Amino acid sequence: MSKFFNYIVALFALLFCLSCSYFQTKEKKEVLARVNQTFLYKEDLVQFLPKDITSEDSALYVTNYIKNWATEQLLLDQAIINLPNSKLQEFDKLVKDYRTELYTESYKDLILSKKIDTLIKEETLVNYFEENRKNFKLNDDLVKYRYIYLNAKFPKLDVIKKQFIRFNKEDRKKLERQSLKFKSYSFNDSIWVSERNFYQKLEILDQENSEEFLKDNNFLQQADSLGVYLIKIEKVLFRNENAPFEYAKPTVKQILLNRRKIKLTKDFEKEITKDALKNNKFEIYN
Template identity: 40%
Template sequence: MRTKYLILAVVCLIAASCSYFKKERNTAYVARVNDHYLTFEELEAHISNNISPEDSSMAAKSYIQNWATDKLLLDRAKLNLPEERQRDFRELSQKYEEQLFKKAYKDALIERELSDKIDSASVLNYYENNSVNFKLNEDLVQLRYLHLDKKMKSIKDIKRQFLRFNSEDMLSLQEKSLEFKSLSLNDSVWVRVSDVVKEFKENKNIELNKPELLKAKHFLEIESENENDIFFIYINSVLNRNEKAPLSYVRPTIEQILLNRRKINISKNIEKEITKDATKNNEFEVY
């Protein structure tokens, strides 16, 4: 409520100093430019209740000034631009509006038809038939890592479990996760080498040697500069640039391709059915 009265006060001050602002008897309006009226509700909607009175006053004044400038420019443009050009603009606006309506309606119909997810068989079939298109343009690795304090008493046992990494070792390391500063034990996921290097540099202040990351079945033990932290990294598998991309890595891309195809087919069917129904119901005739 305080903001509302403050805005009204600001409006009165502006109205007194600007010749093109005229306080209407109907207090629903706070400003006028020719035949354009700014309502109090519109102004209030653009002024936050979570700001100070001073900021609220400035925001109200700024909004009114910008609104007035916008309307004045619009009126000057309509007055001075050639009628032919204005007619072109109106036609473009109408076409754009029609496109928005049609797209929104078709999108709603398409979403209703897209109830089923892309099945794994379709993804695999597309992958096998288009494998030549799935060549890597960068190096990928599967790895796991631990970030821990060098002073941990059980560090030797942890290292042994990390390297051996059977099911019991993995479970044991997961149970100790709160003792580690960070970890990632899922070494079945393919990640970009460039992302690994960036992650360690920006978030762990560690410069990784990229060639060392491109050695499969390779273990790295790295000490941080402060000599308190240590990193265990194990490179499980490597895929080099220009090799065939693994299905798990390109699966999201394939699913999106198949989804877009399905949308196109549904869209074409909608256009056929809508014309067919309109003809049947005498809504569409060709003379």
């Protein structure tokens, strides 16, 4: 009887210590605000406080945060009281479904990111593009061009102009050697750019006159108050035409990667279900 009594005393002493520890832990939390039975603690707010904020701005931020939190919490409490049970159950199901989807999709992405092979051979990309060329239509006009912007009194401007228009290997080397003397330039005439980017780069051109400017193998010389633009349009493709492979390549690669991801996802789902059945983690009752 004495041993049993001592055991009871020890048990109550332990529970008392644990409860004291629990309440001490709760007391450490600094309460900032309360709405009905819901509390906002300082530690809940600190994680949202912007870094490098001044003390004055910090006080204003905290005040606004508490007001917004209180408004949302009051609305939530009133919604729970006043909305029909059927609507609350519908929302609870949506929340549960979203939580499940968020967790499972994030987990699958984590696993697949380690398994998926993102390298795709150029030949595979080209073959897919050729087989589906009709599906790759342009949504914007595309341009291949080069330009030089230089001082109107640039020495031997006529020579520069001749080299720029002809633009063989030797011409390009000579122009590149003088490129530091140009106001700006671009010789990447093998790259397709959108019409929008073209006019953003060459603001001297009026987009309303696109039909005049955007022609294959077209040379333009335009002057402003600071200098002269030499512009050579190599090639133009228009909206709704078939996209060139080099322009469509990133899209083609993404399509093929998505196909790999879908297949890996299905394989992974089958594997995890099969493993659960094997290890008695999943059972179907007839």
